[in-house]
Amino acid sequence: MTDIATIEAAAFRLAGHARRTPLLSSPVLDALAGRQVLIKAECLQHTGSFKFRGGWSAVSGIDAEARERGVIAFSSGNHAQGMAAAAKAHGCPCVILMPSDAPPVKIARTRALGAEVILYDRVKDDRQAMGDALAAERGLTLVPPFDHPLVIAGQASIGLELAEQAAHLGLLRADVLLPCSGGGLAAGVALAAESRAPGLRVRPVEPEGFDDMARSLASGAPCRNARLTGSVCDAILSPEPGKLTLPVLQRLAGPGLSVTDDQALEAMALAFRHLRIVVEPGGAVALAAALFRAEEIEGDTVIAIASGGNVDEDLFIATLQRFA
Template sequence: MTDTLPTFDDVRAAAERLSGRIVQTPLLRHRLLDEIAGATVLVKPEPLQRTGSFKLRGATNAALLLDAEARRGGIVTHSSGNHGQACAAAAHMLGMKATIAMPTDAPAIKVAATRRWGAEIVPYDRHGVDRDALAASLAAERGATVIPPFDHPHVIAGQGTVALELIEDAGALGLVPDAVAVCTGGGGLIAGCVLALEALAPKAEVWAVEPEGWDDTKRSLEAGRRLPNSVTGSPLCDALLAKQPGALTFAINHRHLAGGVVVTEAEVLRAMRFAFEHLKIVVEPGGAVALAAVLAGRVAARGGVIGVVVSGGNVDPGVFARALAA
């Protein structure tokens, strides 16, 4: 891996590389959502992506850039589910082996989906094991390459295709985003989106949205340096439970983000229900936080245009039932 920051040109190249290998997800709108926000709201629904989340974009882009020798060794990563499933799918697509270290408390639906792509699953204790060290050890044993969940230039560039598509599809409607809300864990998705927005919609305010108790990006932006999470928040939004912002992702995000906002567990569950009832999509908790922020008025552009990245839909059935009952 290189520590060179990716650029907008890398996002453009990733889009070309990924053409035909991923779904170009549509934009969704709803009159009620516009009324609640007092704005034109454009929802980017990555639950409709193959594997059910945006993660397929970055994982596939990184895998495609491996040389022939690296492909023979296969890939390794650590993930609570979405990135692991994406790496497994990318490896399957390219005829490679994949080994995925997954925490023992990862949602069963995500573990099963990852295994279905033919990946080897290595369980670990989220609270007692250094996942980066574990991934490095597994890669060394197998002669494989680690594709980390967010702090990698090729992963970041691939995730940026989300915003690239959003901007281009909005433009086809004669619209330019005034604000964009993005679900944020380690920061790879929002960093990639920043690269696209800086180039194509530089006046748009970009907001990192995090669940209560896991607001490392918000606090880091305010402090001007990376700060870790205290691991005291709810595990509901399992897709966003990063230890701290990535070094590469924060280097990109701190220069452009308008700030960070936090949503409560109740607001996340309400957003999941709203998405199901009105947008007709199934959204996991971590994928719903940006929508929750717009519904709660924490990201606003009254009279303007708001882009909302709904990042994933791989939700445990019991958790989804809880959201519908909220």
């Protein structure tokens, strides 16, 4: 499993390659939330999401021979771009399986980063089986989007940064709200915090109806989402928690939160207006929870990770107009 040495090793490989993203805030958002809200703007990361960290950690962390043969990944778009960019920088061949209903901007950008993109049907196809077959056929190393020790270690570098940033602010205790799909970001940040900032507690945030992680944490057993599509938060619709991530979160995370699609969209508009950052709906759910589920949060200060910013522009424009 991912221990603190694995995490700090990943952070070392990422140094000078991943951006150290800023903690932002706005008095308007603080007033809305009724407490101080610090937003970790991971949408400013290379490729526009935290997934660059996990991708880089994996590509740089596997052995050189495997890297030369290449990597393969499946992703709704952000892990795809993170992997593609990391592979390109390492001169490593990269195949990406993407759902055919992923935002066109994410597909186009993954291709622009030099990856070979293969589309699959999110409902009908078994992406795991497709990935396994391609990996075997071409000798590629499969890097899953969350359930992999090196991927979790890469996302955990956000937790190390938060530990430093919180200490710098004299912030000893706070909940860290973060968008959650399979749990790679959540587990990584939780493990980093456990060792380096034990007063920071992770709380996963999901779209309503896709709250498999919250239900799994509450019930003590892995739960699956009834639906596989149907939320605007396309980046975070994994069907169930990861096998590696769930036990970590059972041990370390606080209760999960969920927000409506409309709340995620309004948070996206507010981040544009008051933080001057571009966040995608799935990346905005933690901020949405900070703003609109304030009664389920404790403490004077909450940290919300804005995990990605690869949004379709028509949706972004419509959202700004709707929440003007």
